[in-house]
């Protein structure tokens with residue numbers, strides 16, 4: 001005699017009916033959750049890689065400016081203006097100035113004034129970054145675009 005510990009076996013027809021209802025329920029819940037996510041953007045906007053470094057006419061030959069917020073060093077020479085990233089090419093630490101040029105505090109990579117590797121594990125030189133002039137006369141640095149070392153921006 002079936003009891004609480006030994007229930008009647010579920011007839012196959014009832015089992016298939018229950019399975020169908022469960023599948024329909026899961027599909028409906030999944031659809032509702034999917035629709036609820038639609039208004040949210042799947043790709044979050046990143047901060048722009050471009051920033052204004054100051055008025056272009058501030059950069060007269062001899063001016064050296066370090067932008068600690070963006071980790072970029074700007075140098076104005078007779079040839080034009082250059083911007084160099086201060087992010088170490090080894091694992092991304094921020095390099096600091098040293099007597100030779102720049103020194104990475106994390107693993108000791110050393111770079112000369114132009115960003116060339118002169119010691120340590122860094123695989124390549126510090127990248128020089130693209131510069132342009134905004135319509136309002138500002139100097140714009142594009143951290144997302146590298147230029148060949150030695151390429152100066154001339155307005």
Ligand code: FES
Pocket residue numbers: 088089090091092093104105106107108109120121122
């Ligand atoms: S992160 Fe600069 S040397 Fe490793």
